[in-house]
Each structure stands twice: as structure tokens, then as C-alpha cells.
Amino acid sequence: MADEDAPLPPHANGNGQEENGHVPEIELIIKASTIDGRRKGACLFCQEYFMDLYLLAELKTISLKVTTVDMQKPPPDFRSNFDANPPPILIDNGMAVLENEKIERHIMKNVPGGYNLFVQDKEVATLIENLYSKLKLMLLKKDDVSINSLLSHLRKINSHLEKKDTRFLTGDTMCCFDCELMPRLQHIRVAGKYFMDFQIPTDLRYLWRYMLHMYQLDAFTQSCPADQDIVNHYKQQQNVKMKKHEELETPTFTTSIPMELDIQDE
Structure with a gap:
């Protein structure tokens, strides 16, 4: 697995500390490029949740870490940790959230600021x-x-x-x-x-x-x-x-x- 090399907003990939307390770090594991195995892949859901979380990181409600995984050659620890479930995978305080609907629900209900993103229309x-x-x-x-x-x-x-x-x-x-x-x-x-x-x-x-x-x-x-x-x-x-x-x-x-x-x- 590789950390995404794109610039992330303030309070992303950092220590996640605010003056008034701790800002939780959220890790998003996304599919890597099928061409080079490192850069971002073209998974629609991976990009969708990346965008959701990036917006929250810009608002400094979370610290965001994005990791790519080459699904053509997934590392052994990925297979053992996630039972071969494909990305996107969200990790919050050591807990892995699998499946798209559960990730969406978790961002909405458990990630600081997430509720405001999920408007009803x-x-x-x-x-x-x-x-x-x-x-x-x-x-x-x-x-x-x-x-x-x-x-x-x-x-x-x-x-x-x-x-x-x-x-x-x-x-x-x-x-x-x-x-x-x-x-x-x-x-x-x-x-x-x-x-x-x-x-x-x-x-x-x-x-x-x-x-x-x-x-x-x-x-x-x-x-x-x-x-x-x-x-x-x-x-x-x-x-x-x-x-x-x-x-x-x-x-x-x-x-x-x-x-x-x-x-x-x-």
C-alpha cells in the first residue's frame, strides 16, 4: 500500500491537533491505478468518498490520510486485515468500515461535520x-x-x-x-x-x-x-x-x- 502523494488540505496527514482538542484522523483506502499500481485509480466510489472527506479536512473537523492499494497485487496485510474486501475502506479510530452504504452512513453519522454534507433532496x-x-x-x-x-x-x-x-x-x-x-x-x-x-x-x-x-x-x-x-x-x-x-x-x-x-x- 502507498500513501497518496497528492497534496492534502491543512490538518490532513498531520497530527490532527486543534487548540481546543483532538481532531480525529480518518484514513481512506482507495484503489490504486491499474496502470502503475500507486497513483489514484478510477474507482468512482473511492473518488466520491475522497471528496467528501477532503471537504471535511478543509474545514479542519478531521485529519485525512489517503492510502492507495494495488488490487492486482494486494499486500499480505491487506488480505488478512480486510478479508479481501475491495476499497474504498474507511478506517476511523482503528475500526474498518467496509461496503459503500456503510461508509456513507458512517461519514454522515460518525465523522465530525459529515452530517452537513448529506443533505436531503x-x-x-x-x-x-x-x-x-x-x-x-x-x-x-x-x-x-x-x-x-x-x-x-x-x-x-x-x-x-x-x-x-x-x-x-x-x-x-x-x-x-x-x-x-x-x-x-x-x-x-x-x-x-x-x-x-x-x-x-x-x-x-x-x-x-x-x-x-x-x-x-x-x-x-x-x-x-x-x-x-x-x-x-x-x-x-x-x-x-x-x-x-x-x-x-x-x-x-x-x-x-x-x-x-x-x-x-x-
Whole structure:
């Protein structure tokens, strides 16, 4: 296992001491890159919880440590400690929390500040569910029906953002839904472009503005996997072998917006 080398916010990877007392250290174990076995992998849930906890570390309610584990060659202590359960795995005060739903519940109920991240909004919850399944269907089918289904879903999100006219899904403060949606939008953007030359239409102005705001946040950029790792994630699903030269490529990160969209100051 390797400690994640991305810069973490103040009170992350530190002693976790506040003037008024102890700030608990939370460790998040995430899947490593399937290309080099060390950097961040392209697991959506790993990035989602990384973002949740990063936001809390920025607020100094916790100290955050992020560790990557190569699931192709997991170390012996990982197998024995976690019974081969795959990441994400959250460790709080020596207690390991396994399974996504339990991790989410633990952050909400037991991690200081976590409750404020998990807002209740049925409209937004319904709006973003099934988005990822539509990406996977498009990559599998590669037909107009699946493409239009994904586009229709993206247009609904764009319309919601236009109606709200806020920086994020539920307001001007990030919440759990943003930590869930943005990694999926990144996969749509990177994998869709690579496999099908699919691009999020520029007329979805409010969606692009939302993505611009997210690209400016450390919580997203520090948790975001490289483009190559996102692509390789889907190559593995399709049983496509990685080419040798891909291991030597310098990681790239798509975090810009189309030049024709002049929304910098909005």
C-alpha cells in the first residue's frame, strides 16, 4: 500500500491537533491505478468518498490520510486485515468500515461535520441516479438510442442547474450529491471522448459552468484520477489489453472547458 502523494488540505496527514482538542484522523483506502499500481485509480466510489472527506479536512473537523492499494497485487496485510474486501475502506479510530452504504452512513453519522454534507433532496437524488448506467450502456451499445438517452439525462441536469442558478446542485455549498455527480461527469467526458468521440454539448451551458466550478476546487482536482486511468478502467471492463507504452505515458488530466464557452466570470 502507498500513501497518496497528492497534496492534502491543512490538518490532513498531520497530527490532527486543534487548540481546543483532538481532531480525529480518518484514513481512506482507495484503489490504486491499474496502470502503475500507486497513483489514484478510477474507482468512482473511492473518488466520491475522497471528496467528501477532503471537504471535511478543509474545514479542519478531521485529519485525512489517503492510502492507495494495488488490487492486482494486494499486500499480505491487506488480505488478512480486510478479508479481501475491495476499497474504498474507511478506517476511523482503528475500526474498518467496509461496503459503500456503510461508509456513507458512517461519514454522515460518525465523522465530525459529515452530517452537513448529506443533505436531503429527493429531486436531486432522482436526477443523478442511473447516470452512470447510461454511460456504461452507451459504451456497450454504441448506438443512437443509448447516446440520446445519455444526452437526455445530461440535459435534465443542465435544466436543473439553470433553474437553481447556484454554483452546485443544491445551493452555493457543496454536498454529497456533488461528490457523487462530478466524478461521473468526468468519466462521461474522458471515456466518452476516447471510445466514441462523444462530447458533452456546449449548449449545455449551465452544466459546463457547474463543471468549471468543480475544476477549480481542490476537493475535485486532488481526488481526480488521470485520464489514462479512466480509459483503462473501461478497457478492463471490455477485456481490452493495455498497450505497453501506456505504462510510460505521463498522466494527463482533462480539467478545462471548451474555449468557445466564455463563462469564466459567471
